[in-house]
Amino acid sequence: MVDKDTSSAGEIVPAEKTGTISRRQFFTGVGGLGVGIVLGGTLFNGLLLPDEVIAIPASQGYLLVDSKKCQGCNTCMMACSLTHHGVQSLSLSRIQVIQDPFAKFPDDKYIAQCRQCADPKCVTACPTGAMHVDTETGVRTVDVAKCIGCQECVYACEFNVSRAGWNFEEKHAQKCDLCLNTPFMDAEGGPGGQQACVAACPTGAISFVSEIPVQSDAGYEVNLRDEGWAALGYPIDDEGKVSPAEAALAE
Amino acid sequence: MATGGYVGKILRLDLTARTSSVIETEKYVQWGGGHGIGSAIFWELCTDKTVTGRDPKNVVTLMTSPLSGTMAPSASGRVEIQGIGTAGYPINWFTRSNFGGRFGGQLKYAGWDGIVLEGKADSPIWIDIINDKAVFRDAKDLWGKDTQETQQLIWELKENEEHGWTEIGKTRDSGRTTQKPAVITIGPAGENQSALGCLVHDAGNAAGQGGFGAVFGSKNLKAISVVGTGSIEIADPAGLFNARIWAKDEYAAAPGQQVEPNGPTFGVDPAPVFLYAKNPDGPMGPQACQGCINGCRARFETGIANESSCQETSMYKAFDVLAHGEGTDASYIATDLVQKMGVNSYELMQGMGYLYALSKMGVLGKGLEIDTDIDMSRIGEADFVIDLVDKISNREDIGEDLADGFVRAAEKWGRLEKDYAAGILDFPYWGYANHGYDPRAELEWGYSSIMGDRDMNEHGFNANFWSVIKHMMAGMEMPVSAEEYAKITTSKMVPYQDDMSMVDYSTENMYSESFAKLVVWQRHYTRFWKQSALYCDFRYPDFTNYNREDNVGITGDGEPKFWNVITGQDITFLDGIELGRKIWNLDNAIWILQGRHRDMVQFASYIYDIPLENSLVGPYYPMAGKVGDEWAYINTLGRSIDRDGFEEWKTHFYNLEGWDVASGWPTRETLEGLDLAFVADALAEAEKLGGV
Numbered sequence: 001m002v003d004k005d006t007s008s009a010g011e012i013v014p015a016e017k018t019g020t021i022s023r024r025q026f027f028t029g030v031g032g033l034g035v036g037i038v039l040g041g042t043l044f045n046g047l048l049l050p051d052e053v054i055a056i057p058a059s060q061g062y063l064l065v066d067s068k069k070c071q072g073c074n075t076c077m078m079a080c081s082l083t084h085h086g087v088q089s090l091s092l093s094r095i096q097v098i099q100d101p102f103a104k105f106p107d108d109k110y111i112a113q114c115r116q117c118a119d120p121k122c123v124t125a126c127p128t129g130a131m132h133v134d135t136e137t138g139v140r141t142v143d144v145a146k147c148i149g150c151q152e153c154v155y156a157c158e159f160n161v162s163r164a165g166w167n168f169e170e171k172h173a174q175k176c177d178l179c180l181n182t183p184f185m186d187a188e189g190g191p192g193g194q195q196a197c198v199a200a201c202p203t204g205a206i207s208f209v210s211e212i213p214v215q216s217d218a219g220y221e222v223n224l225r226d227e228g229w230a231a232l233g234y235p236i237d238d239e240g241k242v243s244p245a246e247a248a249l250a251e
Numbered sequence: 252m253a254t255g256g257y258v259g260k261i262l263r264l265d266l267t268a269r270t271s272s273v274i275e276t277e278k279y280v281q282w283g284g285g286h287g288i289g290s291a292i293f294w295e296l297c298t299d300k301t302v303t304g305r306d307p308k309n310v311v312t313l314m315t316s317p318l319s320g321t322m323a324p325s326a327s328g329r330v331e332i333q334g335i336g337t338a339g340y341p342i343n344w345f346t347r348s349n350f351g352g353r354f355g356g357q358l359k360y361a362g363w364d365g366i367v368l369e370g371k372a373d374s375p376i377w378i379d380i381i382n383d384k385a386v387f388r389d390a391k392d393l394w395g396k397d398t399q400e401t402q403q404l405i406w407e408l409k410e411n412e413e414h415g416w417t418e419i420g421k422t423r424d425s426g427r428t429t430q431k432p433a434v435i436t437i438g439p440a441g442e443n444q445s446a447l448g449c450l451v452h453d454a455g456n457a458a459g460q461g462g463f464g465a466v467f468g469s470k471n472l473k474a475i476s477v478v479g480t481g482s483i484e485i486a487d488p489a490g491l492f493n494a495r496i497w498a499k500d501e502y503a504a505a506p507g508q509q510v511e512p513n514g515p516t517f518g519v520d521p522a523p524v525f526l527y528a529k530n531p532d533g534p535m536g537p538q539a540c541q542g543c544i545n546g547c548r549a550r551f552e553t554g555i556a557n558e559s560s561c562q563e564t565s566m567y568k569a570f571d572v573l574a575h576g577e578g579t580d581a582s583y584i585a586t587d588l589v590q591k592m593g594v595n596s597y598e599l600m601q602g603m604g605y606l607y608a609l610s611k612m613g614v615l616g617k618g619l620e621i622d623t624d625i626d627m628s629r630i631g632e633a634d635f636v637i638d639l640v641d642k643i644s645n646r647e648d649i650g651e652d653l654a655d656g657f658v659r660a661a662e663k664w665g666r667l668e669k670d671y672a673a674g675i676l677d678f679p680y681w682g683y684a685n686h687g688y689d690p691r692a693e694l695e696w697g698y699s700s701i702m703g704d705r706d707m708n709e710h711g712f713n714a715n716f717w718s719v720i721k722h723m724m725a726g727m728e729m730p731v732s733a734e735e736y737a738k739i740t741t742s743k744m745v746p747y748q749d750d751m752s753m754v755d756y757s758t759e760n761m762y763s764e765s766f767a768k769l770v771v772w773q774r775h776y777t778r779f780w781k782q783s784a785l786y787c788d789f790r791y792p793d794f795t796n797y798n799r800e801d802n803v804g805i806t807g808d809g810e811p812k813f814w815n816v817i818t819g820q821d822i823t824f825l826d827g828i829e830l831g832r833k834i835w836n837l838d839n840a841i842w843i844l845q846g847r848h849r850d851m852v853q854f855a856s857y858i859y860d861i862p863l864e865n866s867l868v869g870p871y872y873p874m875a876g877k878v879g880d881e882w883a884y885i886n887t888l889g890r891s892i893d894r895d896g897f898e899e900w901k902t903h904f905y906n907l908e909g910w911d912v913a914s915g916w917p918t919r920e921t922l923e924g925l926d927l928a929f930v931a932d933a934l935a936e937a938e939k940l941g942g943v
Contacts, residue, residue, distance in 0.1 A: 069507060071521055071537035071546040074353070075495075078322045078542065082492055087482035088321045090360060096429045098415070101453035102399055104554040105536040112415065112429070149423070161415030161429055168424040169482060184488035199496055200322070202545050203521055203537060204506030228508035232522040234549075235534045241552075245532035 056123065059116035059138040061178045061191030062209050063095070063198070066224035067109045068240040069205040072099045076197035076206060083185035083196040085170075092169065094176040095197050095206075096161055106240040111205075112161035113197075114176035115220055116140055118212060122164040122175065125156030131164065131173060134180060137191045141177035144170070178208070253280055254819035255486035256317025261292070262363045262385055264378065266470050267307065267370030269387045276364045283827075284316030284364070285331035286347060286782035287834040292367055293333055293345065294837060294930075300345065300844045304337035304462060305444060305469035307371035313358075313435075313475075314365035316785040320356030320483050320541070322495045323813040324503070325517070325790035327542025330355040330435075330458075331782055334368075336705070337446040337462030338598065340658045340682025341851070344704035345841040347782065348458035350435070350450065351540035354477065355785070357433040361479025372471035377405070377436075380477040381419055382426060390473040394442060397591040398451040402434045405476045419480050426480030436474035437464045438593025439644040444468040446656045447602075447643055449595045455548060455558025456540070459595040460683065460705050462656070486819030494812050502796050502805045503544045510798055511730060512721035514714025515547075517793035517805050523549040524789075526565035527586075528578025540787070547789055556587040562687070563589060565867075566600040567636060570607070574631025581633040588636060592644050597706065601677045601684035602657040603630065603639070606649075608675040614666075615649075621664055623649045658682035674857035681705060688713055690854060691863040692872040692887040694761050698770045701852055702904060704842060709777050711792045712754065712769070712874075715740075718795070719873040719884050730797045733875040734882035740794040743807040744772045745825045756874035756887050762896040767903035772828070778838070779831030780810045833925045836917060839910075840930045843939050849915035852901060854892065862891045911941025918942040 077093035085092050096112040120140045122131050130146035131153045133139070142153075153164040153173050167174045179189025179196050187194040191210065198206045204224060213219035225236040230244040237247070261274040279288040289312035297310040311334035318326040328351045336346040358366070361382050375390035393401050419426040434452060441448030441464025448464020451457045467473070485491050504510040504520040513519055521537045524547045531551055538558050539546025548560040556564070567585035571578055589596045609615035610627035617624065625648060629635035642650035652660040658678050661667040670676040677685040679697065683706040690697020693716060699707040715736060722729050731739065737751045744753060752765035753772070760766055780786050793804030807824045815821055839847070866872035866888065876885035905912045909921030918941045922931040934940040 068536050071539040071543070073328075073539040073543045073546060074356075074541050075322060075543075078320075078327070079492065079495070081482070082322060082485065082488050085482070086488035087484055088359075089480075089482040090356070090430055091426060091428050091480040092482065096415075098429050100431070101455075101538075101550070101558060102403070102554060103550070103557075105534060105550045105552050108536065108538075108550045108557075151423070159415075165416075166423065166427065168426055168480070171424060185492055186489050196492065200492075200499070202499065202503065202506060202539075202543070225507070228505075231509040232507075232520055232537075233532075234536060240534055240536065243532055243534045246534075 056133050057138040058118060058212055060210060062116050062213055063113045064207045064209055064220055064222045065111040065113055066205045066222055067111045068106045069203050069225050070109050070111055071203050072097060072109050075200050075202060079196040079200035083182040086184045092167060094165060094174060114163040121156040121158055122153035125152040137180060139178050139180050141180060142173050142175060144172040147172040255484045256817040257364055258359050258362050258483055260363055261365045261367060263367040265370050266368060266372040266472060271385050283779055283783040283830055285314045285785045286778060289314045289331055289333040290834055290837045300841055304335045304343045304466050309335045309466060311368040311466055312365060315355040315359055316783060317818045318784055318813060320359035321817055322491055322542060323817060324495060324498050324544035325787040326785055328352055328355060328540030329785040329787055332458050332463055334466055337465040338656050342846050344845060346461040346704045348461045348463055350452055350456045350458040352452045352456035353541045354433040354435055354452050356541045357477045357479050359483050360481050361477050362481050375471045375473055377474040382479055393473045398436050398438045398593050399591050401436045401474055405434050406431050428478060428480050432476045432478040434474050434476045437467045440464055440592055440594045441468040443644060443646045445643055445646060445654045447595045447598050449593050451590060451593050453558060455590055459597060464593055485817055487816040490816035494816055498805060498809060502798060504798060513797055514717030515710045515789040516714050517790045518796040518798040519545060521545040523547060524560040526561060527582050528568045528572050544790060556583050559586045559590060563596040566596040570603060570631040584633040585636040588640055592640050594640055594643060597684040598656060605657055605676050656682055671855045671857055674861045679855045679858050687867040689863050690858050691891050694756060694766060695769055695773060699773050701854055710788055716874055720868055731795055731802050733884050736795060736875050737882055739803055743794060747772055754875050755877045757876035757885060758890055762900040764903040767900055767907055770904060771907045774835050775828045775831035778834045779827045783834060784814060786810060836925055836927055837930060840934055843916055843934060844937055858892050859894050860891060862889050864888060914941050916941030
């Protein structure tokens with residue numbers, strides 16, 4: 001399972017959905033891929049730089065995953081539904097782990113987590129502002145009171161396994177909010193706080209970072225494996241193609 | 252009163268009429284879950300408990316627990332299956348098996364706490380459960396397929412996939428999931444009703460013992476598929492999350508890190524448990540059942556024998572080494588084969604040893620007394636095990652004789668007593684294969700098995716054997732002395748916690764009341780906490796935990812903590828054990844109605860007559876024990892079980908249970924004390940009530 005192409009950065013998003021930033025911030029942000037590109041009603045073609053641009057603030061946090069380290073126990077999914085909704089459900093989880101028991105490693109697992117996109121198509125697609133960017137944290141999340149159930153966000157997400165999900169129990173869209181709104185978790189969530197999936201993962205296959213990863217498939221699928229992992233007999237090279245025994249032989 | 256964990260309904264399927272109905276779970280909540288509910292339903296619905304396993308009147312239950320599909324660590328993924336089996340001897344007892352994976356979670360998300368199977372379909376079917384709908388589907392396209400092919404064919408039927416989510420039903424709000432349906436299926440062995448047939452789910456989860464593959468086959472039931480999109484209510488959601496983090500931080504291995512070796516306990520790391528002669532050394536990744544705190548399996552770059560671990564990885568080891576002097580790919584092929592064909596690897600492993608012995612004796616072979624086309628000279632090669640499994644699966648050649656297991660085949664061949672006497676038919680209890688933890692050395696394994704219905708397969712005390720062995724092999728010092736082990740372990744064995752001699756495996760103590768207490772405790776603990784609450788045998792009980800400075804494991808605190816935050820009940824560890832006593836008494840009553848009496852509770856003769864000289868790892872079988880007044884890890888090899896001594900031990904056991912010592916049948920007083928007067932009435936009617 002492969003993510004769709006994500007390299008479309010020129011979408012125009014209505015400015016009123018976002019805050020404003022200065023031109024300097026815009027440059028800084030783009031240089032570091034720190035913001036989604038949004039122009040206040042002006043076409044941006046790379047030549048024309050307006051005095052003021054309106055950008056979607058970058059999220060202050062991101063989830064990185066290592067599917068080669070994932071043991072497929074779905075604990076992250078149960079942690080997600082538990083802390084957000086107070087129930088155990090895989091369908092209501094905002095992180096999804098998809099597996100094929102008969103597939104060959106490392107193609108046997110795929111972790112689908114929200115990327116908090118710099119250019120969030122789910123936010124763009126929402127006609128009511130329900131899917132929005134949290135002004136304090138930059139987290140892309142849902143104001144359920146504004147959600148009209150059109151599912152445009154679900155269809156707009158560019159990834160196969162749409163990261164914008166439809167909560168068919170409570171009848172609204174939902175997506176990973178980095179645990180910003182977790183009524184059933186005592187610890188503070190959101191960027192700077194605790195993420196339930198990261199805290200619960202037994203093997204350490206999910207991590208939280210503040211800096212936006214490189215915008216490619218590999219940018220979110222990272223290598224979280226270390227020498228301790230190799231001691232268990234598992235490969236620690238990026239591709240998962242060289243076992244510790246083979247690595248020792250090569251040396 | 253439970254406010255969470257249960258989803259409220261049990262799916263009752265009449266395969267004969269192809270109809271379904273609903274049993275309200277609430278009626279059975281008093282039995283906890285899993286095995287307890289299964290036994291209670293079997294008691295009620297299987298009106299003639301003397302029927303055989305393949306009789307359409309046999310009732311089969313597949314039960315989850317309130318913990319299934321939740322974050323309870325290493326308790327979320329298992330399913331208990333019960334019914335009259337096909338693999339026992341001399342009587343096919345009412346028995347149990349249990350499998351991991353994700354079937355139980357999916358069943359709960361679909362809105363079902365369990366499934367009850369009655370009757371027999373008139374042609375092969377499979378059952379398709381999607382949330383609250385169960386459909387009987389024609390299995391003609393699945394019949395004859397192996398377990399992998401069957402599951403993949405069922406998955407291909409998945410419809411309406413959009414954006415990676417499979418929509419259930421036709422409306423926006425009817426549910427959606429990214430997960431493949433969870434399927435439990437038989438392979439060709441089960442279809443042909445071989446007692447070696449087992450049930451397989453995903454690549455490496457199997458309900459192997461008991462012969463439930465033949466039971467499914469006898470009912471013309473190829474598979475059950477379930478996918479659910481619903482939710483499980485949790486009484487204290489934040490409490491559950493906090494408890495999981497507590498267990499992880501306080502008792503589990505640091506994420507992704509190697510820890511001090513131990514036997515199967517809570518604190519081990521997520522390294523796969525391999526017992527091949529030559530373990531896989533290519534790239535692989537970890538794999539676990541749903542909710543496991545640290546998994547025990549892997550998937551491989553080759554995809555061969557994915558999710559296989561522990562015994563099934565050792566089943567061809569000895570023969571592979573015999574043929575090649577070392578482990579080869581033949582072992583991986585053999586392991587992969589039994590998963591796909593749905594064959595019980597325990598029975599096959601010990602059975603192949605028996606066939607090898609018979610061939611060396613000149614009894615079994617082409618044109619010999621036991622005539623077979625199987626080329627015994629090829630044992631250890633891949634083609635041998637492929638040929639043998641094919642013949643077993645299709646009931647051809649000696650596969651027909653083996654259809655009721657190796658012990659009944661030996662009986663049919665007129666060799667049972669002499670081959671038991673010679674010690675070449677290593678099936679010590681109720682016709683079940685020796686697990687490798689021989690009753691002569693690891694007493695509790697044998698005693699618990701013979702007081703029950705099958706090879707018990709419970710590693711709580713066995714974990715110490717592995718801990719000592721692993722430290723010995725690594726040249727490491729044990730983190731706890733034998734005395735510390737005994738102190739920590741027995742302190743958790745309520746209500747007998749004051750007696751450290753319970754875990755004294757010395758020859759002087761092997762028939763004592765203390766050792767009977769251990770087995771009584773084990774029967775009650777496992778009946779509830781492991782087989783009803785469905786805490787995984789590979790992680791519980793956790794007596795010693797080397798991730799902690801005090802080396803004290805999670806058992807006693809952990810089990811009720813998760814149960815209570817999920818269900819909203821307020822039970823103690825001992826409450827669970829006492830419920831286990833009640834469930835155990837119900838099971839024992841079923842066995843009595845099937846014909847159980849104290850006199851028949853006996854091991855195969857070699858267990859009494861031939862001292863054990865080797866363990867599965869060599870000439871050493873360490874367990875805790877006393878040498879004089881001192882505790883040590885003692886070698887328990889070199890002994891057999893004394894017949895009179897065992898009778899003495901049985902008397903202790905029956906006394907502790909409150910059962911009549913002459914017959915082994917419970918008394919009315921004992922049963923009524925457990926609120927089981929209806930069981931006493933039934934036994935009285937059958938003239939099998941103890942103490943009368």
